[in-house]
Amino acid sequence: MRMKLVPNLQEQVASHLRLRILSGQLAPGTPFREQVLAEEFGVSRGPIRDALLTLTKEGLLHGRPNVGVRVAAAPSPFKRAVIVNLRREIEGAALARWFQTRDAALLERLDANLAEYQRACAASEFGRVVELDMAFHRLLVESAEDGSLVDVWLPVILRMFLRYSRHRMLVESYQEHAAVVAAMHAGDEAGAIALLRAHIV
Amino acid sequence: MRMKLVPNLQEQVASHLRLRILSGQLAPGTPFREQVLAEEFGVSRGPIRDALLTLTKEGLLHGRPNVGVRVAAAPSPFKRAVIVNLRREIEGAALARWFQTRDAALLERLDANLAEYQRACAASEFGRVVELDMAFHRLLVESAEDGSLVDVWLPVILRMFLRYSRHRMLVESYQEHAAVVAAMHAGDEAGAIALLRAHIV
DNA sequence: CGATTGTTAATTGTCAACAAACCACGTTAA
DNA sequence: TTAACGTGGTTTGTTGACAATTAACAATCG
Numbered sequence: 001m002r003m004k005l006v007p008n009l010q011e012q013v014a015s016h017l018r019l020r021i022l023s024g025q026l027a028p029g030t031p032f033r034e035q036v037l038a039e040e041f042g043v044s045r046g047p048i049r050d051a052l053l054t055l056t057k058e059g060l061l062h063g064r065p066n067v068g069v070r071v072a073a074a075p076s077p078f079k080r081a082v083i084v085n086l087r088r089e090i091e092g093a094a095l096a097r098w099f100q101t102r103d104a105a106l107l108e109r110l111d112a113n114l115a116e117y118q119r120a121c122a123a124s125e126f127g128r129v130v131e132l133d134m135a136f137h138r139l140l141v142e143s144a145e146d147g148s149l150v151d152v153w154l155p156v157i158l159r160m161f162l163r164y165s166r167h168r169m170l171v172e173s174y175q176e177h178a179a180v181v182a183a184m185h186a187g188d189e190a191g192a193i194a195l196l197r198a199h200i201v
Numbered sequence: 202m203r204m205k206l207v208p209n210l211q212e213q214v215a216s217h218l219r220l221r222i223l224s225g226q227l228a229p230g231t232p233f234r235e236q237v238l239a240e241e242f243g244v245s246r247g248p249i250r251d252a253l254l255t256l257t258k259e260g261l262l263h264g265r266p267n268v269g270v271r272v273a274a275a276p277s278p279f280k281r282a283v284i285v286n287l288r289r290e291i292e293g294a295a296l297a298r299w300f301q302t303r304d305a306a307l308l309e310r311l312d313a314n315l316a317e318y319q320r321a322c323a324a325s326e327f328g329r330v331v332e333l334d335m336a337f338h339r340l341l342v343e344s345a346e347d348g349s350l351v352d353v354w355l356p357v358i359l360r361m362f363l364r365y366s367r368h369r370m371l372v373e374s375y376q377e378h379a380a381v382v383a384a385m386h387a388g389d390e391a392g393a394i395a396l397l398r399a400h401i402v
Numbered sequence: 403c404g405a406t407t408g409t410t411a412a413t414t415g416t417c418a419a420c421a422a423a424c425c426a427c428g429t430t431a432a
Numbered sequence: 433t434t435a436a437c438g439t440g441g442t443t444t445g446t447t448g449a450c451a452a453t454t455a456a457c458a459a460t461c462g
Contacts (some may be wrong), residue, residue, distance in 0.1 A: 066444055068444065
């Protein structure tokens, strides 16, 4: 069994740019030029193009043919309301499915996530908190049916995290995560799902 | 004012392959080789790669790095159930929003779609029916807020139409579409939304 | 006989050069 | 003055060649 040691260049570039966009440092409309990025990453424009196309399909970039891509604007209130319900549906379904097996491995990973989350909060590592926040929800979605929902879930949550102003409420978000996990430990299915849905805002 | 006469090669290729996959002729797991497609379309591998990446993100193809892409399998019952709810949420929200304006232009387009749908049914033009079925729902989604929901809606419905066995019920599907439009004409918001949600299965 | 290791053919990943499209700017003419 | 029209420079779109990786098969060893 071998883990992939060196992922594709396009994946490395996409991951790097994803974090850069989600950090919220870049204003909507900021252009991403292929040549500039190619020189910055030390690769040719090929992998850059693939990465930009990926991020565009994920909703983080907005592209017009023959013009280029720019950082996408945050979704409108209407669109955001729809997206919130989509996330609730997906993650709620995943959590409901977990209660059919109650696999302990997931609980361990969630506990580890909470511990690291708490540490990052105390250290005020802002970017790390965003990562851990998304990782928490990703663990839930991945637990259901070998992660078959991840591909539909990812574009949804990425659009929500685009210029997400709620990351400031670090402690509050942590407590809500912890409450969900506590309900899972207690075997309270309805309570866990209700807490999770209420947490997604 | 000029319409784009010749869209990008990658878009032409993607559209063509999309229809080929949705037609249901190709069994899940059928490989898509870049070189083969490049020769078939008479272009180089570049645009083909972009098209395959697009279709992969849309859920129609399943790809592994350094190996290639294959026609994706139909979603599992669990995943399909989730996707059904996602479509209901998106299209229901779009329809609810239409009732705030009741723009007549949409009704005209839907009536035209129904007429053409009926004709294609009578002529048993199977592929055309699939197109019109999706076009009907697309019109609904595009009507809300300048089509801002289309990008999240498209990957969802494409996954549902992947090897969709329900297209055989041509007349039944037409009648359900017509019932939704009739409720819209009558100004019955709750009824239209209920009919639409019940139609998505 | 089974498992492991080389070898090879096929396929994807990457690159650099060239072609086509777009945008801003200055010019021209009504 | 203003609108239309070229024009130059910048950026994306496309291409073909080359490198890296994979999977299947053959040979080898325990």
